[in-house]
Amino acid sequence: MRAEPKRAHILLATFGSIVGAAMAAGCGAAASQAGASPSPGPSSRAVIPQSSAATSPAPACESTVLRVTAEGGGPAAGNVGLRIAFTNVGSTTCSLSGWPEVKAITAAGTQASPIRSLTTMFGPARLKGPPVVTLPPGGRALAVLAGQDVPAGDTSCPAPYQKLAVTPPGGSTATVISAWVPDLDAYMPACTRLVISPVVPPDDVAGGGG
16 A cells, blocks of 8 residues: 555656656747747848939030131032031030031122032931031031032033131031132132031041041
């Protein structure tokens, strides 16, 4: 009969050990869950769009920062061409677009205005419209003035044009330059109506890139 109390003590001790182990395991699991970092959610990094703003074009060149000169040109199968150059002598970049205003003047003072054309026999070629030509300091743009040195029919040519009054595109001040055509060794003929091209980069005109 004394063995029963001893057995009861053994069962109580075993039960206590199991309960203690279970409580320790539970506490450990709770601590583990409490200290665990939460699973990362979807990224919330902001996407910064790239700027789509276009580069602002250079302002139009003022007449005061442009040097106007005549250069090169010559005859070709009865046609005569003269390049009119616009050089930026200012300190900032500017732009030109369109046709210069030109008055061809004879020695007697008679004036004539050329017809505007996108192209001439001396260039430019394949233009769909007047381009915008950006001129850094020292940069140049060219327009081509063209005519013919062959009279129409049996008539003789009128007196040639000796001067050109040239106003840059969008400008208000005219510069008077010589209408001498170096390779023709003569002034610009007045045999037919002259034509004038819009301003273009020098490389778009034959002989203009040099």
